[in-house]
Amino acid sequence: xxxxxxxxxxxxxxxxxxxxxxxVPRPIAWVSTLSEAGTANLAPHSxxxxxxxxxxxxxxxxxxxxxxxxxxxxxxxFVVNLAxxxxxxxINATGTDFPRGVSEFDAVGIAREPSRAVKxxxxxxxxxxxxxxxHSTVTLGDSTVVFGRVVHAAVSEAAMxxxxxxxxxxxxxxxxxxxxxxxxxEVLEISRIRYADWPGVTQG
Numbered sequence: 602x603x604x605x606x607x608x609x610x611x612x613x614x615x616x617x618x619x620x621x622x623x624x625v626p627r628p629i630a631w632v633s634t635l636s637e638a639g640t641a642n643l644a645p646h647s648x649x650x651x652x653x654x655x656x657x658x659x660x661x662x663x664x665x666x667x668x669x670x671x672x673x674x675x676x677x678x679f680v681v682n683l684a685x686x687x688x689x690x691x692i693n694a695t696g697t698d699f700p701r702g703v704s705e706f707d708a709v710g711i712a713r714e715p716s717r718a719v720k721x722x723x724x725x726x727x728x729x730x731x732x733x734x735x736h737s738t739v740t741l742g743d744s745t746v747v748f749g750r751v752v753h754a755a756v757s758e759a760a761m762x763x764x765x766x767x768x769x770x771x772x773x774x775x776x777x778x779x780x781x782x783x784x785x786x787e788v789l790e791i792s793r794i795r796y797a798d799w800p801g802v803t804q805g
Contacts, residue, residue, distance in 0.1 A: 622778025629684035629774055630661040631692060634672035635721045642668045643695045643705040645684060647776035657751040658736055664744045668701055673735055673747060678719040683729035686772040686784050718753035728757040728771050
């Protein structure tokens with residue numbers, strides 16, 4: 602037995618709450634930007650993923666016209682900082698609807714560091730920073746998908762194991778439904794099966 606939900610009948614907010622409760626866990630792009638006036642903005646966006654491998658492009662969605670989107674449209678640059686577990690409260694605080702012109706770095710008390718390839722600063726305590734140039738945007742209803750070409754990546758040495766970022770050391774947060782957040786928890790490992798190794802496939 603399933604319960605059926607009609608987005609048209611439910612309306613925007615109730616169906617949004619349903620979607621964000623079932624599309625889980627969602628990685629968080631902790632996006633830092635600069636306005637044309639030079640104010641540094643920092644905000645979490647949980648509609649985030651990789652969009653392309655070559656060239657390397659990541660994407661996040663701004664639901665509504667938030668400062669992150671406005672600043673990226675003005676300057677065409679941003680940084681995706683990994684949202685680590687130990688900064689849980691600060692990450693949540695940067696989602697506060699501060700007035701435009703107020704820097705979340707300053708209001709929340711988050712240390713910044715210079716980026717290497719773009720002007721917006723990085724979060725100093727974040728183990729990963731993906732510095733991006735704006736590739737394009739796509740508007741869908743009340744939201745805008747932002748595509749950023751990654752022009753530089755910086756990963757904390759402490760998060761590396763044998764030359765590769767280790768999720769157990771990165772300890773990323775994820776968004777769930779309502780006011781819920783998730784941590785990495787148990788990590789499962791399994792190799793993908795090649796068709797040539799599938800049971801019953803004849804080796805030619």
